[in-house]
Amino acid sequence: MLEPETSSSPATEFPPVEPTNFDMIIVGTGLQESIIAAAASTAGKSVLHLDPNPFYGSHFSSLSPSDLSSFLRSSPPYCSPSLLSDEYDAIPLSARPLYSDVEISPEELENCRRFCLDVSGPRVLFCADSAIELMLKSGVSHYLEFKSVDASLIYEAESGNLSSVPDSRAAIFKDRSLGLTEKTQLMKFFKLVQEHLEEENEGLISEEDMESPFVEFLTKMRLPKKIKSIILYSIALADYDQENAETGEDLLKTKDGINRLALYHSSIGRFNAQSAMLYPMYGQGELPQAFCRRAAVKGCIYVLRMPVAALLAEKGTGLYKGVKLKSGQDLLSSQLVIDPRFVVPPSLALSRRGASQESSQDPIPAAVKGKVARGICITRLSLKSDASNLLIVFPPRSLCPEQATSVRVLQLSGNVAVCPPGMFVTHLSTLCHDASQGKRLLTAAIDALFRDTMPGNSETSCSENPEDTSASESDNMKVHSSALLWTALYIQEITEGSVQTISSGPSPDGNLSYNDLIDVTKKMFQQLYPGQEFFPEKASSEDPEDKNSDGGCRGDNSSEKNSDGGDGGSGSGSGNGNGNSVGVYPEYL
């Protein structure tokens, strides 16, 4: 991988940015900002996309351990209030920390550059989800390669074992942990859901049931506890304890549960993938890069390592006009989209002409919605000997009685190129109210995962007693030292986005999928450019990629196990003999 040059290319050495007036300036190359950049460029808007960092992806980047450490600990970007402008009022752009309670040990790791760690992991794509649809529709999928997540496991508190999740009929059939009765019950339930979703059977599940909590519906269907747990936490991926929910908001409704089940099932078998879930090769940081490339192809201008020093407001009116770069250059735009890390000065937020007063009263970005605790471990041992990329769910109360949220774990291997062969990167996350609560859960999960392989393992606990925690932590470091090479724990604020003259997307959520983020981004785009289509359906037909006659086995031809697939792919391309173009041409010709 080519490392971005951090020191040798100071921002000031750049040639001035041309042109100097844009429809939209975007600061930060996180996934949502990158999608907005690609969508706006596709819609014909002139877009300038800046990032103060030397890498793409912002909160959705994949970084080496040392870069991750400095990204999480970086103080808000430097802003000089002394930068003056004759024509405009310069208003400093202030930032707030999204990350806190960062604990990393050890600080140094060998071959550090060979790891790509997701800043907002664990995250996967479901084969039939809206993120995949967007990538196919926008043509961005051509830049990416994926691997299947080959196993989904659930932690069983009673036995302390990880057992595989029977998520499809085939998996139920093969499952060894379920009894015959349980298998029949689960099979029947999947069948009911499937029949309900077929149009002619609308109303098979009553309206009343659809609005009731999913957990009650599952109970009504007489599903045993174990099966309920699998459906709620490993397939519907509920965040909170459904049986002891603190508030009704944390409860999944039957209709939502069924929708999630339907998404999961329609994801199985798509693209001939081995499971419902996919992970991008080289890490989640490839997704924003791919959307940025798409944006660049459509004319968006990219400048990394370029902080914004101040916002420019029209003298007198206070209306937003543009930004002052750290290089000193003033650039104007009609609209500005900023990374969720920045806080828009309220005076500017009010400045949109015709903006209704009540909507602009909100502080921007809106208040923090909650927190997510994230953890990353680098290990030498796979958690399951016959699988390399796998998802593990610790349902609520499986680690300790006070566990109110699911802890989700994604182990990734060298075959997705995020670490050297023989090593593993394990991402963990859980929603939490406060940092210590979140970290206790992650630590308990790490204990349960890695201590099991060690002799003399003791009961895991997520006791509230801080002394206990510190004692067990230092203890763990010794116990784990042979398998666990590196650990990072941190807390990330979940913020909401807002759309004004100056807009900001939400910070990464605590979900396993990108679906909510994609939905919010689409809505943001529609508010920014009402009436403009979010990636027109036929947008990609003008691109060379789409007419590539090769069936899309680009990466597969190499695989010996795959000789039939390889044949189909390269055969069609090479059958033309020599010199025949398979690509088609861009619109400027």
Place this chain on the structure above:
Amino acid sequence: MATIGHNNLNAKLVLLGDMGAGKSSLVLRFVKGQFLEFQESTIGAAFFSQTLAVNDATVKFEIWDTAGQERYHSLAPMYYRGAAAAIIVYDITSAESFARAKKWVQELQKQGNPNMVMALAGNKADLEERRCVPAEDARAYAEENGLFFVETSAKTAQNVNEIFYEIAKKLPRAQPPQNPAGMVLVDRQTDGSRASTCCS
């Protein structure tokens, strides 16, 4: 990366070089046999593919253009990933573009893919009367750095096909892929985009 399926080789090829050196023009000449006198900066083009028959095999190039992201030194790592070959392009009428070409070579060398085939193309060879970079200087630099060098003209087609054929011949044959390949998504359920299950 260069990957092999029987006698077919798939190779990602990236283009690097200063704005206006003629990267897109070289590709368009090679892929389509076209040349535009006033080629706009690269907007809209990003990916071409072209298949060549070389000796006993066919090489399918997947050619990635920079999409202008090189302008403010903001190329994404994704661009270089898995590239089996690179053409570094400069304009023989611009000493500055030659200096920039050397910087791109350094960047590629830093990346440490020792098997990458690198070619240095002195483009706009038809503009002999305005030449600023002597061919000998470029050839000497190329030899020192293990690149092969030709002067090209996208306008007259001089050496354009040759540079791609030369790269195709130099691509390592029996080399296992550096990284395991993943699946590319194609929205056709029956299509052969199958997950590769091999572990590294």
